[in-house]
Amino acid sequence: xxxxxxxxxxxxxxxxxxxxxxxxxxxxxxxxxxxxxxxxxxxxxxxxxxxxxxxxxxxxxxxxxxxxxxxxxxxxxxxxxxxxxxxxxxxxxxxxxxxxxxxxxxxxxxxxxxxxxxxxx
Amino acid sequence: xxxxxxxxxxxxxxxxxxxxxxxxxxxxxxxxxxxxxxxxxxxxxxxxxxxxxxxxxxxxxxxxxxxxxxxxxxxxxxxxxxxxxxxxxxxxxxxxxxxxxxxxxxxxxxxxxxxxxxxxxxxxxxxxxxxxx
Numbered sequence: 001x002x003x004x005x006x007x008x009x010x011x012x013x014x015x016x017x018x019x020x021x022x023x024x025x026x027x028x029x030x031x032x033x034x035x036x037x038x039x040x041x042x043x044x045x046x047x048x049x050x051x052x053x054x055x056x057x058x059x060x061x062x063x064x065x066x067x068x069x070x071x072x073x074x075x076x077x078x079x080x081x082x083x084x085x086x087x088x089x090x091x092x093x094x095x096x097x098x099x100x101x102x103x104x105x106x107x108x109x110x111x112x113x114x115x116x117x118x119x120x121x
Numbered sequence: 122x123x124x125x126x127x128x129x130x131x132x133x134x135x136x137x138x139x140x141x142x143x144x145x146x147x148x149x150x151x152x153x154x155x156x157x158x159x160x161x162x163x164x165x166x167x168x169x170x171x172x173x174x175x176x177x178x179x180x181x182x183x184x185x186x187x188x189x190x191x192x193x194x195x196x197x198x199x200x201x202x203x204x205x206x207x208x209x210x211x212x213x214x215x216x217x218x219x220x221x222x223x224x225x226x227x228x229x230x231x232x233x234x235x236x237x238x239x240x241x242x243x244x245x246x247x248x249x250x251x252x253x254x
Contacts, residue, residue: 003248003250004250005151014246018242019243019245020239020245020246021245021246022246022247023249024226025249025251026252029229029231031252032253044230044234046224046226046229048226053222053224056222058213061210061251064251071251071252072250072251072252073249074249076246076249077221077246077249078245078246078247079244083221083237084218084220084221092208093203093207093208093209094208094209095156096157099154
């Protein structure tokens, strides 16, 4: 959950870059609302209890959740305005989390990269 | 202090340091960097292991060797837990530059939110996480 608070801290920086932040997890909307309230998160958390969207992004960690349910592999994915995936950062170990600064750097990098390829292409 | 009691003392102090790594990790888990690397915990483990080793070299007592043995077994287990057991499956990646799958999901604020709607305001950063449990 620590990464959510880190993300809350850089929400304004992301907004300055026109980037909208949203969390995704298998929590119910009710549980997600509690998390948002408890940590005063300035962004929404989307609820995907059946792992459908998580699976569509290829990020299912099978049987790893409470009671052997499927949950998400911790990951951050930046999607461009045209709907294309601009970049991603996927955890390799359960404890692996990007710091808020790393996230910010990644987003800058992905956006710059997208702009460059667009100009060349 | 006799070599025997010194061996015990040093060895056990080392073991205590290593065991302290667990609560230390729990306490520093809020920091993504310390959580990812376990830096504080592994530093404690290194210090504890050094003490246990010093106990063996300085006293050459069997007790110190036993403690070192237990110590090494613990550290191997911790290594396995941190780097082996905690390994996540490789995601089945979408091809680079591919279009993100469309979705509509209920949100924490009680509305249905679609990716298309979010993209109207610019790029979107999705943070997938493991949930509240």
